[in-house]
Amino acid sequence: xxxxxxxxxxxxxxxxxxxxxxxxxxxxxxxxxxxxxxxxxxxxxxxxxxxxxxxxxxxxxxxxxxxxxxxxxxxxxxxxxxxxxxxxxxxxxxxxxxxxxxxxxxxxxxxxxxxxxxxxxxxxxxxxxxxxxxxxxxxxxxxxxxxxxxxxxxxxxxxxxxxxxxxxxxxxxxxxxxxxxxxxxxxxxxxxxxxxxxxxxxxxxxxxxxxxxxxxxxxxxxxxxxxxxxxxxxxxxxxxxxxxxxxxxxxxxxxxxxxxxxxxxxxxxxxxxxxxxxxxxxxxxxxxxxxxxxx
Numbered sequence: 001x002x003x004x005x006x007x008x009x010x011x012x013x014x015x016x017x018x019x020x021x022x023x024x025x026x027x028x029x030x031x032x033x034x035x036x037x038x039x040x041x042x043x044x045x046x047x048x049x050x051x052x053x054x055x056x057x058x059x060x061x062x063x064x065x066x067x068x069x070x071x072x073x074x075x076x077x078x079x080x081x082x083x084x085x086x087x088x089x090x091x092x093x094x095x096x097x098x099x100x101x102x103x104x105x106x107x108x109x110x111x112x113x114x115x116x117x118x119x120x121x122x123x124x125x126x127x128x129x130x131x132x133x134x135x136x137x138x139x140x141x142x143x144x145x146x147x148x149x150x151x152x153x154x155x156x157x158x159x160x161x162x163x164x165x166x167x168x169x170x171x172x173x174x175x176x177x178x179x180x181x182x183x184x185x186x187x188x189x190x191x192x193x194x195x196x197x198x199x200x201x202x203x204x205x206x207x208x209x210x211x212x213x214x215x216x217x218x219x220x221x222x223x224x225x226x227x228x229x230x231x232x233x234x235x236x237x238x239x240x241x242x243x244x245x246x247x248x249x250x251x252x253x254x255x256x257x258x259x260x261x262x263x264x265x266x267x268x269x270x271x272x273x274x275x276x277x278x279x280x281x282x283x284x285x286x287x288x289x290x291x292x293x294x295x
Contacts, residue, residue, distance in 0.1 A: 001191035003028030009051035016226035024194035079175035094138035096131035115164035149204035161204030186215035197222035
């Protein structure tokens with residue numbers, strides 16, 4: 001199945017990112033399929049130098065991809081078209097809530113921790129005008145009506161979630177992640193999304209959005225994260241966690257690749273990987289202790 005890797009160029013890729021890239025590449029190449037690279041560079045923190053460094057690291061690990069690199073910053077027309085379709089169908093509304101207001105709102109116990117409580121869903125016109133007069137630029141949200149969605153994941157089985165009124169356009173005017181990833185995957189013909197399981201809770205939202213837009217839903221494989229010794233998601237605060245750090249420590253890129261594969265319960269796939277053994281993949285996070293990935 002056609003796969004992809006879609007990093008955000010806000011800094012160097014750490015070993016957890018590189019492990020996910022290796023797995024996504026292996027899943028596609030092992031099935032004899034295309035592998036695509038998409039740069040998610042809509043966020044203002046994105047930098048061309050970070051993109052160049054990320055692509056160089058992927059190549060050093062022996063990963064290749066088909067066709068040109070796709071950049072979200074060059075695809076705004078696709079996202080605006082999708083937004084126009086949802087607005088025309090009456091499936092959106094403006095939201096004036098601040099992050100603090102959302103964080104402090106009461107949520108139903110079955111909702112995701114970051115679920116929106118629906119404060120602005122049926123806001124009267126007079127209150128909308130008042131919020132606008134206060135200088136609050138609105139975000140645009142999906143009117144989901146609390147639909148329950150089930151999605152199949154190759155590692156986690158059936159994932160069920162109640163879809164909240166997810167942001168489609170941020171209050172700074174940028175199309176939001178959950179919208180653009182759905183549009184991009186469908187437009188590129190992505191058939192399997194391989195990514196870290198911190199995005200597992202967003203999957204029902206994205207599957208629902210795809211259905212609302214009449215787009216195909218890909219298959220999913222969410223791999224457990226790499227964590228630091230403190231139990232938090234691996235990050236640069238944990239020390240030497242990038243390929244450049246490994247090089248400075250005298251660990252060659254092929255050795256890093258082999259150890260990343262081992263942390264997935266798999267042997268180094270080589271240049272022409274065999275079909276991915278999904279049954280061998282870990283069900284629990286991998287803990288990083290400062291060595292180069294400890295299974």
